[in-house]
Amino acid sequence: MNPLSFVVPFDVPAALAQIRAEGARFVAGGTNLIDLMKERVMLPQRLIDINRLALDTIEDDGHGGLLLGALARNAATAYHPLVLERYPLLSAAILAGASPQIRNMASNGGNLLQRTRCHYFYDVGVPCNKRAPGSGCPAIDGLSRQHAILGASPSCIATHPSDMCVALRVLDAVVHVATQEGERTIAFGDFHRLPGEQPHIDTTLAPDELITHIALPAAPRFAAHSIYLKLRERTSYAFALVSVAAMLDIGEDGLIREGRVALGGVAHKPWRVPQAEALLQGAPDAARFAAFADRLLEGAQGQGGNDFKILMARRSIVRALAMAVAGTHNNTGHGSTVMTRGAA
Ligand SMILES: Cc1cc2nc3c(=O)[nH]c(=O)nc-3n(C[C@H](O)[C@H](O)[C@H](O)COP(=O)(O)OP(=O)(O)OC[C@H]3O[C@@H](n4cnc5c(N)ncnc54)[C@H](O)[C@@H]3O)c2cc1C
Ligand code: SF4
Missing domain, CATH: 3.30.43.10 (Uridine Diphospho-n-acetylenolpyruvylglucosamine Reductase, domain 2)
Incomplete structure (x- = not known):
């Protein structure tokens, strides 16, 4: 006991x-x-x-953006009229995750801090550097189908399981935190860590800090061309093998002015390389998208069991970008998901 x-x-x-x-x-x-x-x-x-804390609101920030309360539920967030109107990508990503019952309970703050789904992490009968620092990583020579192809370390090859966080990464969200000393903010790209030699530390949030809100800056230019594409073993109740959050700002001349892409299921944090995104500017064609995918996946490495993810990610990026060009799917039913088994 x-x-x-x-x-x-x-x-x-x-x-x-x-x-x-x-x-x-x-x-x-x-x-x-x-x-x-x-x-x-x-x-x-x-x-x-x-x-009981008064942190469950979703409010207009007065500048075209939104403030999501840390205790607003995932379902309330996904179906909020202002989220649907301004950030359909976020809504789609949330609804691609878990089940209606879980989304009714799950909070926005908790979603950011959910832990990896590595099966060795959940099995206290085996070593795991994330659970017991210094004990080893059986996933490296073991079952690695769900594991990372980018940003991994010799200490840990786990992935971050959240769908919501992949969308928050491209939306340039900011995490608002309350501490004993006052308040601070963390840019979303700095919130989750790569494992390095300390895989037991998932984020840059201190253990005594409380997430109060997640701020979404205005992004009206992207709302018409955004997509969340999730590939997984089943169409429900399964974490991403690979997912892609993509959003494009397309001008009246049909050219891409700006594009942003992040990947889920491939790293210890949502994977985005902002410097590569200049490659997306110009005519929206498959060759451009493939060149961008190669750049985003630079350095990708499998562990055997997850080698398929490299090609799967490359094809998913190209496909998601083509879907984003065609227009936003307001998929409030099941998320824009594709079932796969062994496919690449
Ligand atoms: C069967 C199943 C399937 C799932 N499938 C998916 C999926 O496909 N995609 C997906 O993205 N997710 C999925 N999830 C995960 C789910 O989204 C998370 O469990 C949920 O978002 C966590 O939120 P919570 O409020 O329940 O967190 P809790 O379990 O209450 O807390 C999680 C962690 O966050 C900390 N915490 C919570 N709120 C705060 C705060 N405000 N400040 C500081 N610390 C805080 C807690 O201390 C704890 O460490 C699934 C979960 C289950 C059980
Ligand atoms: S991949 Fe990370 S979480 Fe999984 S067993 Fe290795 S150290 Fe633990």
Whole structure:
């Protein structure tokens, strides 16, 4: 038996005071943390239920952007009229994940902090550098179908499982954080870490910091040409093997003025290379998209079991960009997903 206390603060200062206790953890929807506790992967000594904090709103920021509360549920976010109108890509990405029941519980803040789905991480009977630093990484010579092809290290080849975060990366979201010392912001590209030699640290958020909001800057030029393409083993309830969030600003002359692309399922964080995106400017043709895909995937390396992901990612990028040129799919049903098995 592990002793566990449970507290319910009613405001942010009270929550921040509680998190200083030994072994304390925030819990929001609990859809990831409680699973990890049941598997004994994470064993907090104190749970701080943050659901009474007034952080569940979705508001216009007064400049054409939105402020998403950390405790707004994934479903409420995906179906919010302003999200659908301004950021259909975000809506599609959220709805491509999990199931309706889970999206009703899952919070925006918790989605950012969900942990990898590496099966060795979930199995406390085997070593894992992310769970027990210094113990080893059995995935490298083991089952690696779900694992990273970009940005991995000899310590860890895990991927970040979120769909929502891939969209937030191309939308240049900013994470707002409350700390004992005040407030700070983290650019989304700096929020998740690559594993390096410290794969047990997933993000740049300190353990005693609370996510309060996620800010989305205005992006009206992209709303008409955006897509979230997710390839996975089943059409529901499966994490991405590869996913692509793509958005294009296309001028009246039909030329791409600006393009942004991020990948999910391939790295320890949503994978984006902003310097490569200049390659997307000009006529929207397959050769341009293929050259961009090669640049985005530069350095990609498989572990055997996931080698197929390199070609799958290349083809998915080209396909997603062509779909984005054709126009945004307002897919509020199941997300723009494609089932695959062994396909590349
Ligand atoms: C069967 C299943 C299938 C799934 N499929 C997908 C999928 O296809 N795609 C996908 O993207 N996701 C998927 N998910 C994951 C799901 O989206 C996440 O579990 C969910 O978003 C986590 O949110 P939560 O509020 O439940 O987090 P919790 O479980 O409550 O918390 C997760 C972590 O975040 C911390 N935390 C929560 N809120 C804050 C905050 N405001 N500030 C600081 N720390 C905080 C907690 O301490 C904890 O460490 C799936 C989950 C399940 C169970
Ligand atoms: S890939 Fe990372 S999470 Fe998976 S076993 Fe290796 S160290 Fe653990």
